[in-house]
Amino acid sequence: MAAQRRIARPGVAAAALGLVSALALAGCAEDSGSGSSSGGSGEGVEIGASMEEYQEAFADVDPITLNTQSPGPKGSATGAPIEKWVAAVEEWSDGKITFEVAFSNAVAEPTEIDDALNDGRLDVASTLPIYEPSEYPANVALIETGFISDQTVIAGALQSNAWPNEVAFQNEEIMQEFDDHGIVPLVPIFNSGSQMLLCSEPRTSLADIEGKAVSTSGTAQTAQIKALGGSPATVAYTEVYESVERGVVDCANATLTVGVLGGFVPAAPHATVNNETGFALAPGGWSFSKDTWESLPLVAQQLMWDKLDVYIGSNIEDKIWPNTAEAAKLVRENDGSFNDFDADALEALEGANAKLLDQVRNGDGVEDAEGLVDAAEESAATWFDEVEALDIPAEVGYEDFDQNFKSGDLDMSVYTDLVMEKIWSERRPS
Template identity: 45%
Template sequence: MKNTSLRTAGSLVAASVLALGLAGCAESSGSSGAGNGGGESVPVGADQETYVDALADMDPVTLQMQSTAPQGAATGRRFEDYAAAVEEWSGGKISFEIAYANAIAPVPEVDDALVDGRLDVGSVIAALEPSKFPVNNALWDLSFIGSQEPVEGLLQWHGAMIQTAVESDAVQQEFEENGLHALLPTFGSGSYFWDCVEPATTEDDFAGRTVASQSRIQNLQAEALGMSPSTISYAEMFESLERGVVDCAASSMTTSSLGGFIPAAPYFSYAPDEGMAAPGGTFAISLATWEQLPLAAQQLLQDRMDVVLQANFEATWENIDAGLTAIADADGEVVQLDPAAQEVIAGVNDAALEEVRGDNPELADALVAAEDAWAEQVEGLGIEGVDVDYTGYQDWYANGTPDLTAYFEQLQDVLSSQRPS
């Protein structure tokens, strides 16, 4: 299933065709070609033994990494699992010191911390700094793409967004100009919903309500439905919903579940093919740190992005399951917007696409094409129940996380284009 507004545009296209140096490291990288990625190269798809052998002469290095979550939390697994995998595959030559729950730098300052040496690796949210990352923000403005269902939507969204970002010279150059190397340019935690105190599926239901929103495009979508957007931090969300400061929140199931505000607002509505803009992150490393590492170390850091994504998917699906349980416990529900309200969202999305196309036509058209391509690829994976909706989700989830080997093989083909060599 594909986003209606981008599918239309896709037909037109077819017709025309995350102190400098190693200040954040405990030790400097070493003799196996340190500096600008020198040294032995490891082929794509190499096994652990090959990497251990290639890095045998490397001086040990400890990278400072910041997790967005407390130690052991589901959403922090992408950092913890990644650190463990890289340390194992490097034969202990690369290790990480993890600062949990944004202990070193608050979210809007992670990019600065990567540049000034407080951090080596962290999660950057480019959407918080549109003046520094205008091209990335254009891409995030279109993050409403694809199916909004919990399994196929998550896989399709990551494939299309990652491919578009990796293949865009402008996106990659923007990270480098800001002192970053994007190991994984885009990742998210699932579709966004209108999460409300009272049920809402029609324009009349939404009219006059106040909503806590998270992005410019979400503001436009809310206003089109007759709501008034308001900026409220996640720390204040539960009290704001419970006391009626806002009537709704634009939120993913992950955020609502972890934030604990589902009991205050248990009514979730969405459009299955017309998404809401979904702010996400970039898994980034300091460019200065990156350039000082041996080539094989760079390749290893890049190649294990599959671990980050696997942990991200598992955490998202776990949080959706927990969210649906909390919704049921609060006598809430997950429902689709009525057709007219879906058309309102589609109109905003169409306009956003044309706005981006006006300034960044190559970026917009590349995302349209990638959306269609990844819809087909995900459908062809053969994952049982990949098209499940939220009504049947918990039965699907009870069967365990699917084998995503084929998916990561396809994604590796995309990521290999930014793999150092």
């Protein structure tokens, strides 16, 4: 057997164990110059190659070991997309690609992940541009348009995890930003579900929210909470439960995934969410070290690209929806509720969102900011129609999601095949 080739750089110890932040729950192109996913050395395989064809192509490839990390503990819903993608790549490569997986962000804290991809501690991991807005202004500009997505639990999750990637791959400045930081984005943006208010008691009107402390993440969320009359507060999601119990905060602006992971749904079981008007998200991305990526043989690049259907599907099917189901159960068990905004609060949130879009249009995050917002709105509308045209179940409400939607009700391959065909395939390494 050929000697094993370790891609991870030697001599770098793992960082101390760290907790993932809410933003981590939140998340390379070759398309008319918008990115860099050029093929590596050696022979590749045709798109649509079977597992047997891939395994045959790997017969003469030296073993490769890659370092990655998961934001959650082993086997958690939060880490499912990573674990399933890793397993698929290992199987399809016939064991020629293997991963050393560190759990609970044991190698690098969320703010350090891009650095870890550059200094050799990690080869592939979830990156978080929103944590460093001055370093990733173009990425942040796109992220701050994310609230234009549909907020429903089924169609919204499918739509919101498609269109931002289409826009990102097509925007040269966003792709250049990744390249400048030594990163190859495999999935530029993924999220962990719709953002909503999770409160200790029902809060649906401006009067209910006036003066109440609300934990937030990011400048866009802060502006939205202020428009509702709330008082934004910075609280780590791991501390929200205690903060609500002690009355330090009245609500958390978070996804249900974060609520479940942070364990604070029982303390804040009253959710307020509108199906059309939403809050800004704090997504992450699934990214490779550029140095590592460019050192890989072409067939390895192609396999990891082709298996992104597993990552994309699992992020929704194994993370967003199970956490939504668990949250619905916890809400009922703790005498909570799912509510819509009253008319006055909804109007205030709509006004805040309009101002936020104007700020992106007039901002300097990208040279053609107006074009970025137009592209986001057009892509969001297109992908809403694409999702609606799929054979998906009728929309299910958040409050009874666990009772009315089960795993297997939707064949995720219908969705993942579509996004791979329309967004990822034309950027496949070759």
